[in-house]
Amino acid sequence: MRDSIASLRHKIRSAQDLKSVVRSMKAIASSSIGQYESAVHSLDDYYYTVKLGLAASLGSTNQYAASHGTSTPQDMAPQQGLPSSSRVPAVGVIVFGSDQGLVGQFNESMVEFVVASLGNIPGKKHLWAVGERVQSRLQETDLATEVCFALPNSIHGITDLVGKILISLEAQREQGVINQVYIFHHRPESNTIYRPVNQQLLPLDDVWQRQLMDIEWPSNNLPEVMPNQDQTRRAFVREYLFVSLFRACAESLASENASRLSAMQRAEKNIDELQESLNQTFHRLRQSGIDEELFDVISGFEALS
Known part of the structure; x- marks a missing residue:
């Protein structure tokens, strides 16, 4: 579970870095067109x-x-x-x-x-x-x-x-x-x-x-x-x-x-969609991990009782 969450965090950071590069290239292309x-x-x-x-x-x-x-x-x-x-x-x-x-x-x-x-x-x-x-x-x-x-x-x-x-x-x-x-x-x-x-x-x-x-x-x-x-x-x-x-x-x-510029706009849109998908998966896995830990605590408390 932790490896999956760590992997997703790495992918989310990579997507953010790639999006920064795409935005920079968009700015350069826009100024060059002018x-x-x-x-x-x-x-x-x-x-x-x-x-x-x-x-x-x-x-x-x-x-x-x-x-x-x-x-x-x-x-x-x-x-x-x-x-x-x-x-x-x-x-x-x-x-x-x-x-x-x-x-x-x-x-x-x-x-x-x-x-x-x-x-x-x-x-x-x-x-x-x-x-x-x-x-x-x-x-x-x-x-x-x-x-x-x-x-x-x-x-x-x-x-x-x-x-x-x-x-x-x-x-x-x-x-x-x-x-x-x-x-x-x-x-x-x-x-x-x-x-x-x-x-x-x-x-x-x-x-x-x-x-x-x-x-x-x-x-x-x-x-x-x-x-x-x-x-x-x-x-x-x-x-x-x-x-x-x-x-x-x-x-x-x-x-x-x-x-x-058009290619970078398409790439930015794809990165946004990928980030949204990664964030949803990350939050779902994180919530699943929290739920499992809570179930373990409750099960241990019931066993001690």
Whole structure:
């Protein structure tokens, strides 16, 4: 009886300690979500500004010029300075996951989405994983990862990560290893916590340019790129690549912490239920022990009488 009560006391203390850890992780996840979501929201306006600059520098103002009866310089043709490839496609795939666990099905759902999406994309695949956990999940499939990047611990480390990815991308493209690049990551959602999405990062082809041309210019004054249009265009392209990767990483980290917060909330609920069950069992056994001792006292008193 005493061993059972001692064992229950140990389990109750362990549950209390585990609950303290879960609460700490909940607090960390909540604060992390705030900083990453703030970064994503702050990038929205900047991302839109970069796309407007690209639309202007690539000559997408033709529609505005035509509607206003003006002319647009011919040297802003959309095809100028853009990468193109007529070879058999070799696809570079950047997959954002997590470095740490306790995130539910975060990495598993991403790997399933990557496998299903890449089945519709022709060409040889070169996968780059961002996060050790998602890399280990990818290795369980037929898709082998060639490079693995470590995720930053805060918003300040995303810039260094994006810089490393861009340097590797440029080296691979110069060597002719890849000519297409896709990004896969989770995006925060209000109803389902997050959802997996993908984006074609390169090449900046006709489809991408037509999407830029659909953007409405925010004023009636037509933009003018000066003094060096080619230099300006290349600068906007570099900034577009950077902000696209930065945004994908920030959204993935926000989704990861949202998934971890949800997992910790479920764990806290399970711990509460376990504690209630343990406490009930403990009190029942303790009361049973007290009753037996009282019966022994009464039986001894009756025997002496």
